[in-house]
Amino acid sequence: MTNSLHRRGSVEDLKGDFIIFAKTDRLNVKGSKPRLQKFFQMSLKYNPVNVGVNHDYGSENPSIDQKYSAIEDGSIVAVVFDNTDDLIKYLEEVKEEDFGISINISGLVEEIHECCKKVGITRHSIEQSLGVHGATDRLPNRDILEITTMCGHGMISFNLIKKIIDYVKLGKMTPEEGAKVLAKPCLCGVFNPARATQLLERIRVLG
Incomplete structure (x- = not known):
């Protein structure tokens, strides 16, 4: 997988x-x-x-x-x-x-x-996630989940994301700068900083 x-x-x-x-x-x-x-x-x-x-x-x-x-x-x-x-x-x-x-x-x-x-490639197979089960009420909100799940090893903490969101909302950091900070803990390199920038901008605009 x-x-x-x-x-x-x-x-x-x-x-x-x-x-x-x-x-x-x-x-x-x-x-x-x-x-x-x-x-x-x-x-x-x-x-x-x-x-x-x-x-x-x-x-x-x-x-x-x-x-x-x-x-x-x-x-x-x-x-x-x-x-x-x-x-x-x-x-x-x-x-x-x-x-x-x-x-x-x-x-x-x-x-x-x-x-x-x-x-011109023939796909060999498909793997799909069946979702997250269990005590899902303990999960953070959608905004945080959309960012943290971009690191498959869970290395980007909820608290770090909350802090970056606060900084972006207060104008202390641009969405691009915030995305770069969030990308650092994901050492396997599958984090998408371009998408993170868009998500942070959306959160900033919506307040």
């Missing part, structure tokens, strides 16, 4: 939120580093809003070069796009390269289906 299955939001919001993963399996881990590095490097031409590699960077906010250097055999590389045009262009090159490793795309099923159709 992917840790990005539980992202919350309206259909319109999620039309600007796509993650493409490259992931090896037991049989093709050895020698996968160059292919994963190329997958990462290729993506930078297509305006990704975030890229990530599963690696423990400590408390550091890693640069693009640090993320690239962290790639090794068996790494999981994630690239985030905020539109289908760039995603399709990237998918076309990924298809041409034929990396021989698993490629997963996370987002609205209908949108991804159309992207695959335009590129």
Whole structure:
């Protein structure tokens, strides 16, 4: 499964939120580093809003070069796009390269289906979230959930989001600045700062 299955939001919001993963399996881990590095490097031409590699960077906010250097055999590389045009262009090159490793795309099923159709890719399978069950009354409000679920490992705390929302409402921070702060704890790199900026702006306007 992917840790990005539980992202919350309206259909319109999620039309600007796509993650493409490259992931090896037991049989093709050895020698996968160059292919994963190329997958990462290729993506930078297509305006990704975030890229990530599963690696423990400590408390550091890693640069693009640090993320690239962290790639090794068996790494999981994630690239985030905020539109289908760039995603399709990237998918076309990924298809041409034929990396021989698993490629997963996370987002609205209908949108991804159309992207695959335009590129000439036949979808292998679909995984869908069945939602959140249990004591859901203990969850925070929708605004906070839409932001925190963009980090599949739950590294962006509710309290940090509340603080950033307060700063944005008070004019102490722009939505763009707030989104950058919120992106830092998500070390796997699947957080979408472009979408977070839009969400913070909506919250600011609505008060």
